[in-house]
Amino acid sequence: MRERIVEAASKEIRRSGLRFTMGELAKQLGMSTKTLYGYFPSKDVLIATILHKAIVELQEKEKDIMGNPDLTTLDKLKRCLILIPTDFQFIELNLITELQRYYPDQWKTLDxxxxxxxxxxxxxxxxxxxxxxxxxxxxxxFIDLYVGGLYRLIEDSTENKSSITLHEGLRDMGEILLSGIIKKEG
Structure with missing residues (x-):
């Protein structure tokens, strides 16, 4: 049941961000709010669980990439720099801003x-x-530029300067950091 709740909450986050209520989630799951709170005593705990699951998934994906003998070092590097949990492939960056603003403990974990x-x-x-x-x-x-660039993408999404997804932002930033901006000759 816990996994079902986490999946439903993840889907709701993808759909409408972090502003869903536990009551709305319970209704979607066909259970009472009291039952939902029996599994997750607060929305903070539920969000922390989803974040933990995402971090574990990232670590597993990175381990798989690192152990893949068919990939070159550069292929591994490119793939690791754009790793995103499956549930968050197409989220907009302003979701991270919501996490930062409304769930500071979970933001601290991600940070x-x-x-x-x-x-x-x-x-x-x-x-x-x-x-x-x-x-x-x-x-x-390099690491400071990457992390700083990610934070800047997040800030820009808050100010509606950018409407790219997390995946697009990381892909473009990784490409610039690895390949530079100088046009190759020949």
């Missing part, structure tokens, strides 16, 4: 994850340098 989970990427950077695919560079600055 820590975004800033701390770079070991595999750093490993790929070093492999790419050793293989001659990448030039030596300051990996900390």
């Amino acid at each position: 820590q994850f975004l800033n701390k989970q770079w070991d595999s990427i750093t490993e790929l950077f070093q492999e790419g340098i050793n293989q001659g695919w990448l030039r030596p560079f300051n990996t900390k600055i």
Whole structure:
């Protein structure tokens, strides 16, 4: 039942963001609000559960990419930089702003994850340098640019300057950071 509730809440988040009520969710699930609160004592706990599930999914996807012998180091790097949980592939960035504004504890969890989970990427950077695919560079600055760029995309979505999805934003940002903006000759 917990999984069914999490799935229904995830679907509601994709549909209308984080502003759904527990009463609306209970009604969709055909249960009383009291029963729903028996599984999740608050909406905060439900959102935290969904976020935890998304982070675990990202870690599993990254592990699968890292262990795939058919991918080159650069392919692994590109795929890892645009990883997004399945349920959130096409969300707009303003959802993250809602999380930041209305669920600060859950935002803190996401923020820590975004800033701390770079070991595999750093490993790929070093492999790419050793293989001659990448030039030596300051990996900390790259990570700071990536995270800072993500935060800027989030800010722009709040101010309605951008209507791109999270996937589009990460894809474009990763491409610019990895390939640069100089047109290749020949």
